[in-house]
Amino acid sequence: MGCNSCSTGKDGQPKGCKNNGTCGTDGCNKLTVFDWLSNMSLPNGEKPFDIVEVRFKNSRKEFFRNSENLTLSIGDIVATQAQSGHDIGMVTLTGELVRVQMKKKKVRDNAEEIPKLYRKATQKDIDIWQKARDREEEIKKRSREIAIILKLQMKISDVEFQGDGSKATFYYTAEDRVDFRQLIKDMAKAFGIRIEMRQIGYRQEAQRLGGIGSCGRELCCSTWLTDFRSVSTSAARYQQLSLNPQKLAGQCGKLKCCLNYELDLYLEALKDFPSQDTKLFTEKGMAFCQKSDIFKSTLWFSYKDDPSNWHMLSKDQVIEIIGKNKKKEKVTSLEEYAVDNIVEEKVVFENVVGQDSLTRFDKPKRRNNRNKNKKRRNNRKKRQNNA
Structure with missing residues (x-):
């Protein structure tokens, strides 16, 4: 559900807000939760819930305690607590619905380790944050070159800067354990920032990067899917799909998550169905x-x-x-x-406009030989006159 200004421009980018999926209305972001309690007022004597949900780059969301009782709404840019320094994110949810989300993600609302929300971001904070975000693609490319030189069997898929620009988190995928101590030293020396390496799975990589699936829609993992259940080839067998890895695999290289969507219906239908070995x-x-x-x-x-x-x-x-x-x-x-x-086949096509056949254009046209015959006659007459 995008905002009204999200029409497409000439270059394929959103024409209105020009934030490329990070608009202030939070209508076209990944894993957006609709605040259906926003129009409901609290009972008398009840204080608003003091924890808000903040989204950072891609689908990373965390909860922060609003200890300063700031008046916040969805789309506000805020400065939050980090391990060292501060981070910049966007408020995606406020009020009682945050309590529901915390219960869903099994986060206790009375825990003391919940980080604090410092303030609304100033223009200076936003400028530093934007400069850091602009460096991410260049640093990602350079870090991949360093990893190739060191001959490390890993793929750096994404880079996320902290809001104050002092730290960068590198997300990577690898089949086996990787010794990247020398890589961290080289990258810290080249970029002049603190480095954190975080390994993610192939499904989490597709979730962060996003994309368009074979169905023509955005990937489920980057829009609404939050839990990744294991998918086995038996799900394809029960649905009588051909075991073709190119068709069954998603962009992450694993079996598509949508194979599990209709599996329960197939299993229920197969209960009173004769076996394939009958x-x-x-x-x-x-x-x-x-x-x-x-x-x-x-x-x-x-x-x-x-x-x-x-x-x-x-x-x-x-x-x-x-x-x-x-x-x-x-x-x-x-x-x-x-x-x-045996069922008689019904004729689907009806000749409603007087056309004889749908394949009438497939037959080769007969050439009109009148003009050729005329020329031949004229040539014969000329020859006879000359003779």
Whole structure:
């Protein structure tokens, strides 16, 4: 849900606020929570909740105690407490809904270790913060070059500066443990800042960087998905998807999280569905299951001696045959049951504008030879006159 000024300009960037997804309304940010309690007033005698949610670069969000009782609203730029110095972030949530978010993320609101919110950011704070943000791409490129020179098996995916510009956090991914002590020394010497290295998973990397999925929409992990459940290839098997890594893998290189979305529905539908290993015994021979369609409740079987010829049976018909086989009774053939499932195909295209065929343009046009014949006649007459 973007703001009204987020129309696209000529260069593909947002035309209005020009903050590229970090606008003050917090309407087009990652993992945004809609404050549905903003229009509700507190009961008499109740004080507003003194903890606010602040978002930093990408999807990193933390909670800070408003000990100074500042009047804050969503979109305010604030200076917050850090391990050393201060950080700059944007307020994304205030009021009672923050308590709900803290309970969801299992953060106690009475904990003393909750950092403080210092003040609203001044123009000087914002200028320093913007200069630090502008250096991130250059430093990320340079740090990757240093890692390649040191032959470290790691990928530096993102750099995040602290609000005061005194510290930078480097997010990286790696298969094995990496000894980056020399890397920290070289980067601290080259950039003149304090360095912190933080390893993240491949799914967290895709969450931070964002992107467009194969469905044409923004990645779920960078917009609304907060917990990463394990995805196995069995989820694709239950949904009868081809085990093609190029189609099943997301931008993170792992199996797509959306494979779990409809898995419970498939598992529920498969409870009363015959198994893929089902064998049917008929007088013409034994038949194996080749394919099943959960939505249409149909299965395709073929004889052992004729695997290329498939017969479509309904779920009830298969259950009926299995019941007879359990009583050691054989049905005559699959063809008797398959005849009942033949459906006449309906013509979808109707000739409403007098067109004969949709493929009428595929036929080659006949050349008009009238002009050629005319020229030949004229040439013959000229030759006869000259003779």
